[in-house]
Structure formats: C-alpha cells, structure tokens
Amino acid sequence: MKKIGLLVICCLIKLSSVNAQERPNIIFLFSDDQTINTLGAYGNKDIITPNLDKLADKGIRFTNHYNTTSICMASRACVMTGLYEYRHGTNFGHGDLERKLFNESYTAKLRKEGYYTGFVGKVGFVIEGEKFDDIEKDFDEFAGGPGQTSYITANNKPLVKYAVKYPHATRANGAWAQDFMKNAKASGKPFCLSVSFKAPHRPTTPDPIDLKRYESIKTFTKPINFGVKNGEHLSAQAHTSRAALQYRYWITDFDQSARDYYALISGVDAAVGMIMDGLKEEGLDKNTIIIFTSDNGYNCGAHGFAGKVLPYEEGSKSPLIIYDPRLPKKYNNKVSDALTSNVDMAATILDFSGLPVSEEMDGKSLIPLLKKPNSEVRESLPLFNFWGVPEAHSMAIVTKDWKYVFWNSASQGMKPTEELFNLKNDSFEMHNVINKNSDVLNRMKSYYSVELKTMKERLIEGHEYEHFPLLFDQNVNWNEKKSLDKDFQSIRKKKVKKVKK
Numbered sequence: 291m292k293k294i295g296l297l298v299i300c301c302l303i304k305l306s307s308v309n310a311q312e313r314p315n316i317i318f319l320f321s322d323d324q325t326i327n328t329l330g331a332y333g334n335k336d337i338i339t340p341n342l343d344k345l346a347d348k349g350i351r352f353t354n355h356y357n358t359t360s361i362c363m364a365s366r367a368c369v370m371t372g373l374y375e376y377r378h379g380t381n382f383g384h385g386d387l388e389r390k391l392f393n394e395s396y397t398a399k400l401r402k403e404g405y406y407t408g409f410v411g412k413v414g415f416v417i418e419g420e421k422f423d424d425i426e427k428d429f430d431e432f433a434g435g436p437g438q439t440s441y442i443t444a445n446n447k448p449l450v451k452y453a454v455k456y457p458h459a460t461r462a463n464g465a466w467a468q469d470f471m472k473n474a475k476a477s478g479k480p481f482c483l484s485v486s487f488k489a490p491h492r493p494t495t496p497d498p499i500d501l502k503r504y505e506s507i508k509t510f511t512k513p514i515n516f517g518v519k520n521g522e523h524l525s526a527q528a529h530t531s532r533a534a535l536q537y538r539y540w541i542t543d544f545d546q547s548a549r550d551y552y553a554l555i556s557g558v559d560a561a562v563g564m565i566m567d568g569l570k571e572e573g574l575d576k577n578t579i580i581i582f583t584s585d586n587g588y589n590c591g592a593h594g595f596a597g598k599v600l601p602y603e604e605g606s607k608s609p610l611i612i613y614d615p616r617l618p619k620k621y622n623n624k625v626s627d628a629l630t631s632n633v634d635m636a637a638t639i640l641d642f643s644g645l646p647v648s649e650e651m652d653g654k655s656l657i658p659l660l661k662k663p664n665s666e667v668r669e670s671l672p673l674f675n676f677w678g679v680p681e682a683h684s685m686a687i688v689t690k691d692w693k694y695v696f697w698n699s700a701s702q703g704m705k706p707t708e709e710l711f712n713l714k715n716d717s718f719e720m721h722n723v724i725n726k727n728s729d730v731l732n733r734m735k736s737y738y739s740v741e742l743k744t745m746k747e748r749l750i751e752g753h754e755y756e757h758f759p760l761l762f763d764q765n766v767n768w769n770e771k772k773s774l775d776k777d778f779q780s781i782r783k784k785k786v787k788k789v790k791k
C-alpha cells in the first residue's frame with residue numbers, strides 16, 4: 291500500500307512539473323525527397339532558401355542526418371513511430387501501418403496528452419484495415435491527402451478554399467497552417483502541427499512564381515561525383531536499382547532538372563516563411579519549436595544515379611534543422627555533425643512536449659545536442675533499403691567517419707558485395723576501400739552483426755521481413771539464401787497485388 295501511495299505522489303509531482311512550465315508548441319516541417327545540400331545554409335550557392343537559412347541561423351543545423359530507409363512510405367512511418375522499417379513493417383509490398391503502432395506515434399501521443407494537433411499534406415501511408423479518410427479522426431484538424439497528393443491546390447479536397455490565392459499546393463499548405471495556428475491559439479492548448487509538403491517530389495512542376503526566381507541562372511553547379519562514370523566503381527547491385535535506370539533527365543539535362551527541383555524547394559521555403567510570419571502575428575513565436583527535415587535524400591545525378599532507395603550519401607541524407615526559441619542566444623546558429631536519423635523525430639518531439647521516450651523506440655531524443663552540438667547520441671546507425679528489385683536491396687552501417695554496405699544478392703551472375711567508404715576523407719564515396727582497412731572493416735562488421743541480431747529478435751510479424759536476417763547474413767552462402775529469395779519474391783508479388791486492391 292505504501293508503495294502505491296509513493297507511486298501516486300511521484301506521478302503527481304511529475305505531472306505538476308510538466309504543467310508548471312508552459313508546454314511548447316511544436317511544428318514539424320517535412321519535405322519530400324530533399325537531399326542534404328539543397329539549402330543555402332548547407333552551402334548550396336544556387337538555391338534560393340532565405341527562410342530556411344534564417345531558421346538555421348537561429349537554430350541548429352545537422353550535417354549527418356540520415357533516413358534509415360530512403361523511401362517515402364517507410365520513412366514516414368519511421369518518423370511517426372520512431373521505429374526502423376523492419377519493426378513498423380510499413381512499406382510498398384510489406385503492408386500498412388498497424389493501428390496499435392499509429393496510436394504510439396508522436397502525434398497520437400501528444401493529442402492524448404492535451405495537445406491540439408493538425409496535419410496538412412502528404413501522409414504517405416494508410417492505417418491497416420482502415421480507409422485513408424479514417425485517419426482524420428486522429429487529429430483536431432486534418433488536411434492530409436492520400437497517395438502522392440497533387441501540386442494543383444484545387445485537386446486536394448481539404449485545400450480547395452485556398453486554390454484561388456495559392457493555385458500551387460505548396461503555398462496552400464502554408465496558408466492552411468496559418469489558419470490552423472489561429473484555431474490552435476483559440477483552443478488554449480499547446481499545439482503540434484505537422485506540415486508534410488509534397489515538394490520537391492516528382493512530377494517536376496514547380497510554382498511558376500518560384501521558377502521565375504531562377505531565370506537568371508543558366509548553369510547549375512553539378513556535384514563533384516556527377517555522372518555515370520563516377521558510379522562505375524560502385525556495386526553491380528546498385529546498378530540494378532530504379533535510381534540507376536530511371537529519371538535519366540538528371541543526367542541528360544542536369545540544368546533543367548536542378549532548376550525545377552530547386553524551384554520546388556524554394557516553394558517550400560516560401561511556405562515556411564508564411565508559417566514563421568503566422569507564428570509572429572499570433573504571438574506564438576517565442577514558445578514554438580520548429581523542426582525541418584525530409585523523408586529521404588535524392589541522388590540528383592550523383593554517381594549517375596537519380597531517385598532514392600540507395601545507401602549512398604545523396605540518397606540517404608537530408609537536411610535537419612531544429613529551432614528552439616526558448617534557448618538563450620548563445621545556442622543560436624550551431625552546427626552538429628552528430629549522427630541523427632528519421633527515427634529520432636518522434637523521440638525528440640515527445641521529449642520537447644515533456645513526455646517520456648519509450649525505450650522500445652529505436653530513435654533517440656536530440657534535445658541534448660541543442661546545448662552540446664559536439665556531443666553524440668549514438669556511435670553507429672543502420673540503413674535498410676529493402677524496396678525495389680531484390681538485387682538492389684542493401685543493408686549498411688554508418689558512423690561519423692565510415693560507411694559499410696552489404697549487397698547480398700548473387701542473382702544475375704553477381705557476387706555478394708561489400709563496400710567501405712571513408713566518409714571523412716571521401717565524402718563523395720569515390721573510393722571503395724574494403725581491402726585497405728581491416729581494423730575498420732572489422733569494427734563496422736561488428737556493428738553490422740549487432741544490427742542483424744537485433745533485427746532477427748525484434749522484426750514485426752506478418753509483414754514479410756522474416757527472411758531478411760538470413761538474406762543479409764554475410765556468413766551464409768548464397769545457395770542457402772537463393773530459395774528464400776525466390777520465395778520472398780513470390781510472396782512479395784502477392785502482397786503487392788493485395789495492397790493494390
């Protein structure tokens with residue numbers, strides 16, 4: 291009895307300490323398919339992003355932010371749940387997000403704890419067994435769309451009323467967010483707003499306003515590792531991927547591709563400006579945390595690749611900016627090279643709101659880095675790219691200085707392939723040094739083994755990940771995996787058909 295009494299007192303103390311401070315509002319800004327170097331703040335001289343640059347000036351910018359799975363649907367579920375792909379099981383061909391996992395998402399938890407919650411833009415997944423629209427009831431205000439949504443504002447039902455003033459959906463998202471903030475303020479509750487931009491995802495149809503801003507730039511700066519020749523040293527498996535075979539316009543017409551892509555990002559920047567203005571107008575700017583990131587990177591012609599779903603830097607890394615206006619000025623304009631990831635978003639948002647971060651989560655709160663940008667939250671991070679043709683599936687480990695990639699497939703005459711890159715000296719991954727650093731390789735492989743073992747122990751049932759621990763075990767011969775791989779492919783096809791219905 292005494293113990294229960296003590297527990298009640300502890301809980302009351304905890305609650306009162308949370309309530310004693312005014313809980314901050316949180317805005318999570320999420321672009322789609324934006325690679326890391328595509329903001330002025332990240333050193334890109336061609337792109338026009340004054341508002342996001344200002345946000346970086348006021349906050350902290352992360353230079354080693356990875357999406358642990360580099361594709362929309364899976365990464366969005368990683369962000370929502372704080373779990374790796376093989377634990378939430380949400381990806382094309384693997385199935386939808388289970389209701390019980392969504393109920394543990396940052397947005398569901400914050401709402402339960404009294405936050406006024408809103409969502410606008412591309413959701414990217416549906417909840418298993420439910421219609422897309424059913425998710426509306428999980429938010430106080432919802433203007434999300436199914437599938438990819440549309441750049442034409444009028445084609446997105448919840449945004450129609452903004453279509454005359456903002457015919458391109460990116461700025462319409464900003465206008466919706468401004469109205470949401472007014473309602474949130476009136477509610478008297480703290481709010482959590484998720485703005486999930488479609489941009490700069492294909493189709494390449496920027497707002498003409500933004501395209502005009504690039505009229506004077508005829509030639510865009512190519513990445514150092516641009517072009518097919520700069521990808522010849524990479525694995526044969528990588529060359530079977532969609533990123534290697536499609537979206538060739540990034541190679542044949544880089545300037546136009548970069549112009550469209552950058553203009554789409556400048557539209558996001560303009561909408562972010564609208565949101566920051568809205569915050570100020572409502573007097574909410576002093577107590578609203580802003581997080582900006584993207585669901586995956588994009589190769590933009592690097593190594594001759596376009597698209598995403600590859601473990602290389604351009605496809606995996608995105609910008610991450612966090613701005614907490616409550617921090618003293620001495621913490622403004624910081625840069626951190628700590629390893630951060632998409633699974634950290636939920637943990638960080640929960641921590642900001644004063645809620646506990648479950649140890650079940652793969653992600654970690656990044657709040658300690660705001661005051662100590664030179665510290666770390668982890669030594670290594672796994673990257674899982676299990677989408678697309680099975681030959682192009684990979685599992686990788688990244689540390690601040692190194693990346694190890696394992697390509698398991700030996701079909702089509704290929705050999706299972708290992709790659710090791712020294713990211714400190716070779717950030718463009720131009721040299722596979724797998725045979726030159728046995729100590730490092732052993733260390734990276736030991737991290738890899740731990741992740742493989744963890745995957746085996748913790749993978750979600752019923753989403754067809756059961757084969758992966760064996761498929762990605764480098765110590766198992768391909769002959770033993772071959773039949774599994776075949777089974778896996780046929781299961782996958784059936785699943786895709788089921789999902790399409």
Ligand SMILES: [Ca+2]
Pocket residue numbers: 322323361362491585586
């Ligand atoms: Ca995406």
